[in-house]
Amino acid sequence: MLRYFIRRGFMALLVALTVSIAAFVLLNVAVDPAMAIAGEDADLLLVEQIREQYGFDRPIFIQYFDWLFRIMRGDFGESYYWNKPVGELILSHAPVTLQLALMAIFVTVIISIPLATLAALKQNSLIDRFALSTAVSAQAIPNFWLGLIMIIMFSVTWQIFPVSGDDSFVHFILPSFVLGASSVPAVMRLTRNGLLDVMTSDYIRTARSKGFGGLRLLFKHAMRNALLPVVSVLAVQLGQKLGGSVITESVFAINGLGRLALESILGGDIPTVQMLVFVFALTFVIMTLVADLLNAWLDPRLRLG
Amino acid sequence: MKIKTPIIKSVLMILMFALAAVQPVSAGKKDDTMVIAFVREILNLDYMHTTKREYIMLSDLIDETLFHVDETTFEIKPNLAISYNYSDDKTIDVVLRQDVTFHDGSKMTADDVYYTYQYVIEDKANKPHKTTVRWLESVEKTGPYSVRFRLKTTYPLALRDMARRIRIRQNGIYGTTGNYDKNNQAATLNGLGPYKVKSFDPGKELILERFDKYFEGPKGKSAIAKIKIRSIPDLGTQQAELMTGNIDWIYNVPMDVAQSMGKTGRAVHLEGPSMRIGFIPLDAGGYSGEGNPLTKVNVRRAIIHAIDRENIITNLVGGTSKVIDSACHPIQFGCTDDVRKYEYNLEKAKALIADAGYPDGFKLDLWAYREQQVSEAIASDLTKAGIKVNLRYSKLSALNKARRARQIPAYFGTWASGGTADVAAIANVHWSIDSDRNLSGDPKVTELMLGAENTKDPGERKELYSKGLQLIADQAYWVPLYAFTANYLTSKDLSFPIPLDGLPRLYKTSWK
Numbered sequence: 001m002l003r004y005f006i007r008r009g010f011m012a013l014l015v016a017l018t019v020s021i022a023a024f025v026l027l028n029v030a031v032d033p034a035m036a037i038a039g040e041d042a043d044l045l046l047v048e049q050i051r052e053q054y055g056f057d058r059p060i061f062i063q064y065f066d067w068l069f070r071i072m073r074g075d076f077g078e079s080y081y082w083n084k085p086v087g088e089l090i091l092s093h094a095p096v097t098l099q100l101a102l103m104a105i106f107v108t109v110i111i112s113i114p115l116a117t118l119a120a121l122k123q124n125s126l127i128d129r130f131a132l133s134t135a136v137s138a139q140a141i142p143n144f145w146l147g148l149i150m151i152i153m154f155s156v157t158w159q160i161f162p163v164s165g166d167d168s169f170v171h172f173i174l175p176s177f178v179l180g181a182s183s184v185p186a187v188m189r190l191t192r193n194g195l196l197d198v199m200t201s202d203y204i205r206t207a208r209s210k211g212f213g214g215l216r217l218l219f220k221h222a223m224r225n226a227l228l229p230v231v232s233v234l235a236v237q238l239g240q241k242l243g244g245s246v247i248t249e250s251v252f253a254i255n256g257l258g259r260l261a262l263e264s265i266l267g268g269d270i271p272t273v274q275m276l277v278f279v280f281a282l283t284f285v286i287m288t289l290v291a292d293l294l295n296a297w298l299d300p301r302l303r304l305g
Numbered sequence: 306m307k308i309k310t311p312i313i314k315s316v317l318m319i320l321m322f323a324l325a326a327v328q329p330v331s332a333g334k335k336d337d338t339m340v341i342a343f344v345r346e347i348l349n350l351d352y353m354h355t356t357k358r359e360y361i362m363l364s365d366l367i368d369e370t371l372f373h374v375d376e377t378t379f380e381i382k383p384n385l386a387i388s389y390n391y392s393d394d395k396t397i398d399v400v401l402r403q404d405v406t407f408h409d410g411s412k413m414t415a416d417d418v419y420y421t422y423q424y425v426i427e428d429k430a431n432k433p434h435k436t437t438v439r440w441l442e443s444v445e446k447t448g449p450y451s452v453r454f455r456l457k458t459t460y461p462l463a464l465r466d467m468a469r470r471i472r473i474r475q476n477g478i479y480g481t482t483g484n485y486d487k488n489n490q491a492a493t494l495n496g497l498g499p500y501k502v503k504s505f506d507p508g509k510e511l512i513l514e515r516f517d518k519y520f521e522g523p524k525g526k527s528a529i530a531k532i533k534i535r536s537i538p539d540l541g542t543q544q545a546e547l548m549t550g551n552i553d554w555i556y557n558v559p560m561d562v563a564q565s566m567g568k569t570g571r572a573v574h575l576e577g578p579s580m581r582i583g584f585i586p587l588d589a590g591g592y593s594g595e596g597n598p599l600t601k602v603n604v605r606r607a608i609i610h611a612i613d614r615e616n617i618i619t620n621l622v623g624g625t626s627k628v629i630d631s632a633c634h635p636i637q638f639g640c641t642d643d644v645r646k647y648e649y650n651l652e653k654a655k656a657l658i659a660d661a662g663y664p665d666g667f668k669l670d671l672w673a674y675r676e677q678q679v680s681e682a683i684a685s686d687l688t689k690a691g692i693k694v695n696l697r698y699s700k701l702s703a704l705n706k707a708r709r710a711r712q713i714p715a716y717f718g719t720w721a722s723g724g725t726a727d728v729a730a731i732a733n734v735h736w737s738i739d740s741d742r743n744l745s746g747d748p749k750v751t752e753l754m755l756g757a758e759n760t761k762d763p764g765e766r767k768e769l770y771s772k773g774l775q776l777i778a779d780q781a782y783w784v785p786l787y788a789f790t791a792n793y794l795t796s797k798d799l800s801f802p803i804p805l806d807g808l809p810r811l812y813k814t815s816w817k
Contacts (some may be wrong), residue, residue, distance in 0.1 A: 082348055083488050144539075151545045163545045164537055255509045262538070263346055263508065263618040268702070272804065 019281035030082035036268040081269035097256035101241035105181030116191035135185035147251035175252040195224035232291035239287030244279030337530040346508040350494040368472035369497035378728040390671040395456040408501035420476040443804035469808035528815035553796040563792035579791040579807030582723035585784035590746020592711040604780035609647035611690035624790030639728035641771035644778035654690040666691030724808030745782040
């Protein structure tokens, strides 16, 4: 297990480094950082002064290593759009996105697992068809549309939940449903197929022959094994939620990392965008690593691969 | 089945907890709190370092200037100043009020005014200060409540610039010469305006409360006790908040949305004039390619004839929008429509293009960054006249970059003049000889349009603008399109005076 962990960890580190190079080079090539700081219609003299002052006139690889070493020292740079240290900005916006992502994963679980269980127990029935069509619909519906529909139904028409904001737990209910719905198809199908496989396996047949049945058989024997791969998928989904909530946060006016990313992009704030891209990618890499390790821990055969 | 009961209990408990935790938003007449929403985020409270429209509205609430632009007559009136006198064309003596208090309770004196203007002069590299330092030579304190301004040149808009641009700051607030911290007032602002900052969460929410020690100035006392400004980037979400009574005022609403929202009865749709005009500068100077078709006056005239502006307004723009014939907004000082007019005439356009040597038409890159439907309609009209239009709809930053590189033959531009009812507010930016927006390549236009800024005599200024605008129209350097309409949505309880210049004065709102 330790060798597997070292191998996967090394791969994750390589991926993170590649992403950091891509994030740095692409942004610095696409936008002139000196011009972005100076603003539109700025004097060329001022632009040149800024270029020299901030070291943008140095070769790009030197700038990259400088940036990387600063990150390793915990210095994420200064945002000239928000007039704050980037690290402070990310830390102040992260809790909101983390809460949203965790609640979204909770929504995914409470919708997909029961639905998948019913679908597996009643294979090819009306419930199964309903579950599958729900999964297809959830995958096809764009977040912004679902968000607005939820707002119209639950906030405007019935006035149960607030329309937007992130002041309290209740403000997160609609957005977490919207964000969580997009993960329902993957988790539901995986759970359903896992259950179907498990329910026809030898040990379940043996358990049945010993007199086990009903919910006890389902939850105590079948579900435990069927849910093993789902746990690792949920870890990856959590990584996606943490970095992929831009639309949901915009629709519900939630002041998290997604909105910070959007506003920073629109404001041409390269230090913040650069760091956010890196943080999002790193989060995804870490969550994928966690998923890999979970899988390997649960299924020892994977460690040999 | 044993398992069901605790699950159902838990779910019900969570739901009850959630619903019990729903906090009614403190908004509306009952709480004497006006909640407004901006699409753009408010990140900085200090208007001295920004130029965006939302910041003008905010600054009008929390800041004060020496002079005030009257909301209906656009006349410049003393504000923090009590009187002023031009000793000569280049010297203005200003006497200050003695009853003005900063939000922290300290009295405003000549030291504060001197410090503010001295800061502007020394911080001349800052983009928002460029206009001021173009004409302001120096400022000096002549008494505890009097200051003198010396101008570099005769500049008729000095009072206007003082009224619109320079917000008075407390002496020493940014630090001292050479050690200025321009972000000092970004998060907490000590202003002089009718509202003071109660709390500010950048990018999320700003709460203002009425300042009880506000002086008896031309703005008058504000009626509403609290104003909450929220950043809601999605227009659909803004509408939903308005319909649920959590927001009282939004602006910049597209016409169709505003009309349909108004019909629901849960919001009030108000429309009024905007100082913004739309136009298409044409590359008469040949910057994007020597000898390109736009360098020929008949081609430029044909382009104006080919665009059915009335039809565009009727079917796409709506509201109070009107076709303009001149390169200015009709309510601006110096604007005249006594210029050459171009009616919609497709056959005439085709004939002019053929006469110019392009019987089979020509290719044209038309750039645009907003009003996509209108841009497409314009492209369609031009195509009917035989011009093969390549509509390049892009981000404003990309358009600006291409324009700086002189790669743009024509673009759909708009300009709101910062809400200033004077042609000067549109002339300098667009007709300076070194402006990349000036595609005319005609020094005479620059001489006339900017010459009007060097004389104080209103009659002479009007005359110069008139000649300049006539030249622009005659040579078809611009396609003047239309004056925009501003659409607002308010709650039913709110009384919002529609601004004549499109710049909302939120301090004038009250409850019905």
